[in-house]
Amino acid sequence: MDFTKMHGLGNDFIVIYGERELPAEAAELATRLCDRHFGIGADGLVYILPSERADYRMRIINSDGSEAEQCGNAIRCVAKYVYDNGHAASQELTIETLGAGVQKVQLTVRDGKAERVRVDMGEPVLDGLKVPTTVDTDPVLDHPIEVGGREFRFTAVSMGNPHCVIYVDDAAGFDLAAWGPLLETHPMFPRKINVEFVTVKSRSHTDMRVWERGAGPTLACGTGACATVVASALNGLTDRTATVSLAGGDLLIEWSGADNHVYMTGPAETVFSGQV
Numbered sequence: 001m002d003f004t005k006m007h008g009l010g011n012d013f014i015v016i017y018g019e020r021e022l023p024a025e026a027a028e029l030a031t032r033l034c035d036r037h038f039g040i041g042a043d044g045l046v047y048i049l050p051s052e053r054a055d056y057r058m059r060i061i062n063s064d065g066s067e068a069e070q071c072g073n074a075i076r077c078v079a080k081y082v083y084d085n086g087h088a089a090s091q092e093l094t095i096e097t098l099g100a101g102v103q104k105v106q107l108t109v110r111d112g113k114a115e116r117v118r119v120d121m122g123e124p125v126l127d128g129l130k131v132p133t134t135v136d137t138d139p140v141l142d143h144p145i146e147v148g149g150r151e152f153r154f155t156a157v158s159m160g161n162p163h164c165v166i167y168v169d170d171a172a173g174f175d176l177a178a179w180g181p182l183l184e185t186h187p188m189f190p191r192k193i194n195v196e197f198v199t200v201k202s203r204s205h206t207d208m209r210v211w212e213r214g215a216g217p218t219l220a221c222g223t224g225a226c227a228t229v230v231a232s233a234l235n236g237l238t239d240r241t242a243t244v245s246l247a248g249g250d251l252l253i254e255w256s257g258a259d260n261h262v263y264m265t266g267p268a269e270t271v272f273s274g275q276v
Contacts, residue, residue, distance in 0.1 A: 010219030010248025069099020072222015100160025180211025
């Protein structure tokens with residue numbers, strides 16, 4: 001099987017192109033190939049498939065074998081892959097996702113290669129039951145949650161996948177391993193949840209660290225960065241356009257007041273290709 005290792009700000013993926021459908025053994029392959037000691041090593045396995053609704057269809061299997069509905073860093077990698085390998089003649093693409101429908105992508109190209117990718121991530125979902133959470137309010141803002149004897153307060157946002165945004169004094173130094181798993185699997189989140197720990201630096205800048213559902217701590221999360229800006233704007237902490245600094249680098253997030261869509265701009269990189 002041919003593969004290409006790619007990453008978006010260190011959130012890394014094994015990208016597979018050429019299959020017609022998601023293989024039945026995709027979950028087993030993901031757990032085996034994503035293992036960083038006995039496999040290739042990655043946060044997830046990404047399949048680029050044909051689509052009847054868009055230029056391409058993306059399916060993402062997390063490193064634990066579960067499927068993600070959407071991934072902002074992965075969609076940038078998919079767009080770069082198809083353009084750089086001559087499968088897309090235009091710098092504007094559409095990519096179908098499992099949880100967020102068809103999304104529009106614009107590429108900035110340099111020397112024949114995609115350098116930056118801007119993705120229309122669609123409208124955020126704020127209804128608590130639709131995120132989903134067990135909280136029947138719209139939106140879920142600054143809501144209390146208790147885990148491990150400690151109370152946090154969270155804002156819930158879905159960007160095609162569920163997010164729980166929590167504000168802390170020092171996101172960069174926060175103990176993800178201690179609190180991430182407890183929050184991810186809390187009964188308040190019936191389909192588990194991605195957890196963002198955020199420190200607001202200014203009206204246009206936040207620090208964010210993430211515990212991803214099905215993958216654990218990762219260096220970046222595109223949908224999480226989108227959820228962070230939406231939550232921060234709703235809570236009056238930032239403007240609707242802000243830079244989100246993650247462990248792997250920065251993403252520019254814009255929550256448009258004109259169409260209510262969230263736009264994410266950032267890089268994607270090819271690491272190497274091989275066969276397994």
